[in-house]
Amino acid sequence: MFDLEIINANVVTPTNTYKGSISIKDGVIAAISEFPLNNSVRTIDAEGLHLVPGMVDQHVHFMDPGETSREDFIFGSSAAAIGGITTVVEHTHAVPVRTVEGFNGKIEHLKDRSLVDYALTAHVFPEDLGNLRALWESGVKLFKIFTCTTHGIPTLNNDELFRAFKEIASFDGRCLVHCEDDAITEGNEIRLKEQHRFDNGIVSEWRSDIAEEVAVANVALMVRMTGVTATIAHVSHPFVIDLIKREQAHGAKLYAEVCPQYLFLNEKDVLENGPFAKFTPPARTEEQSKELMDLLNNGNIQILSTDHAPSTIEQKKAGTIWDCNFGLPGVETTLPVMLNYVNEGKINLQRVIEVFSEMPAKVLNMYPRKGCISIGSDADIVLIDLKRKWTIRNEDIVSKAGWSPYDGVEITGKPVTTVVRGNVVVENGEIVGEPGVGKHVEQVNKSFVL
Numbered sequence: 001m002f003d004l005e006i007i008n009a010n011v012v013t014p015t016n017t018y019k020g021s022i023s024i025k026d027g028v029i030a031a032i033s034e035f036p037l038n039n040s041v042r043t044i045d046a047e048g049l050h051l052v053p054g055m056v057d058q059h060v061h062f063m064d065p066g067e068t069s070r071e072d073f074i075f076g077s078s079a080a081a082i083g084g085i086t087t088v089v090e091h092t093h094a095v096p097v098r099t100v101e102g103f104n105g106k107i108e109h110l111k112d113r114s115l116v117d118y119a120l121t122a123h124v125f126p127e128d129l130g131n132l133r134a135l136w137e138s139g140v141k142l143f144k145i146f147t148c149t150t151h152g153i154p155t156l157n158n159d160e161l162f163r164a165f166k167e168i169a170s171f172d173g174r175c176l177v178h179c180e181d182d183a184i185t186e187g188n189e190i191r192l193k194e195q196h197r198f199d200n201g202i203v204s205e206w207r208s209d210i211a212e213e214v215a216v217a218n219v220a221l222m223v224r225m226t227g228v229t230a231t232i233a234h235v236s237h238p239f240v241i242d243l244i245k246r247e248q249a250h251g252a253k254l255y256a257e258v259c260p261q262y263l264f265l266n267e268k269d270v271l272e273n274g275p276f277a278k279f280t281p282p283a284r285t286e287e288q289s290k291e292l293m294d295l296l297n298n299g300n301i302q303i304l305s306t307d308h309a310p311s312t313i314e315q316k317k318a319g320t321i322w323d324c325n326f327g328l329p330g331v332e333t334t335l336p337v338m339l340n341y342v343n344e345g346k347i348n349l350q351r352v353i354e355v356f357s358e359m360p361a362k363v364l365n366m367y368p369r370k371g372c373i374s375i376g377s378d379a380d381i382v383l384i385d386l387k388r389k390w391t392i393r394n395e396d397i398v399s400k401a402g403w404s405p406y407d408g409v410e411i412t413g414k415p416v417t418t419v420v421r422g423n424v425v426v427e428n429g430e431i432v433g434e435p436g437v438g439k440h441v442e443q444v445n446k447s448f449v450l
């Protein structure tokens with residue numbers, strides 16, 4: 001007898017779509033059949049719905065512990081579940097994980113605070129390079145590195161960066177690198193402030209495409225030289241992909257990540273909406289955002305994430321455009337925005353699953369436990385109504401942010417039901433699970449070769 005059977009679904013994987021039924025036992029997928037087995041405690045009829053593996057969001061900031069007035073794990077993971085995300089990989093800049101003690105303390109703190117499964121990212125500080133191996137062996141899944149002092153996290157200079165990459169490569173760890181050149185962004189800031197600039201235009205000039213390109217060129221080169229496996233976080237313009245491809249061609253184990261705000265928004269939104277479109281690197285031109293979509297489609301960008309970094313409306317309005325927090329809420333809108341693109345014919349659903357579920361799971365050694373519909377995989381499943389028409393509204397946002405950059409946007413396609421290891425946490429768009437269902441992802445599948 002199975003615990004749950006989802007019947008009559010259109011099962012979608014990156015390589016295949018078929019009509020079928022999925023039976024779940026003890027949190028894992030125990031059977032996949034063409035017709036219902038009718039041998040389970042509970043049955044969900046998914047007639048007319050698409051069944052996909054839950055999204056694996058490798059880049060979220062749930063601010064817990066830390067800045068819990070912006071977000072916390074209960075709100076953030078509830079929003080993620082609504083958005084079809086079943087695993088998050090989290091890091092919070094205000095209380096960065098830097099030591100094994102800090103890592104264990106955070107895992108303990110989060111025990112009853114998540115609706116979705118989670119793993120943690122540690123921050124790399126220049127003076128902490130000696131801690132990295134122990135952190136990895138304790139279960140950290142990713143290291144976050146900055147090439148510019150941002151959000152209170154110090155930059156690594158080239159010497160430190162090279163040594164950090166060497167060290168992480170020595171135990172085959174994984175890292176996510178925020179690429180903006182520290183000296184260039186600092187110089188831009190000084191000059192713009194000398195001109196007493198406080199208009200929204202400073203965001204794009206301060207966090208220039210040149211700063212990003214120089215940093216990516218540098219990082220990509222060192223990734224290749226050191227043999228580390230790394231992902232360039234949130235690429236904002238297509239030139240960066242050329243630099244990544246050049247080093248990939250020379251053997252670099254290098255991946256590119258993009259977020260929907262770089263596909264959907266552009267510099268006009270930054271000028272118009274200031275704090276509410278302030279994230280870094282910023283959105284560039286409309287033409288470049290279209291090119292990024294092509295690059296995501298054709299395989300040159302391999303990973304989609306949300307970079308969920310919420311602030312409330314009051315927090316966004318506080319201070320000048322220089323002072324207000326960077327970042328946007330995104331966990332509950334990213335899959336819907338992508339489903340809308342699917343309906344517009346700009347990307348297909350299989351590719352969305354590949355970049356937002358399978359690839360991050362693979363790169364972070366969680367595959368095929370996560371990011372996969374196959375026997376033995378965790379029963380992390382999302383049911384999608386691809387034809388549902390609805391409108392994103394600030395008042396419906398579950399995140400503590402309480403707003404969305406897509407407020408008022410009409411969307412076709414909605415994740416309606418979310419299952420985390422066999423537990424139904426969202427049903428018909430409503431949260432039905434309790435915090436604590438989500439667990440820390442302990443197991444790392446070291447045998448998977450990219």
Ligand SMILES: [Zn+2]
Binds near residue numbers: 059061307309
């Ligand atoms: Zn981030």
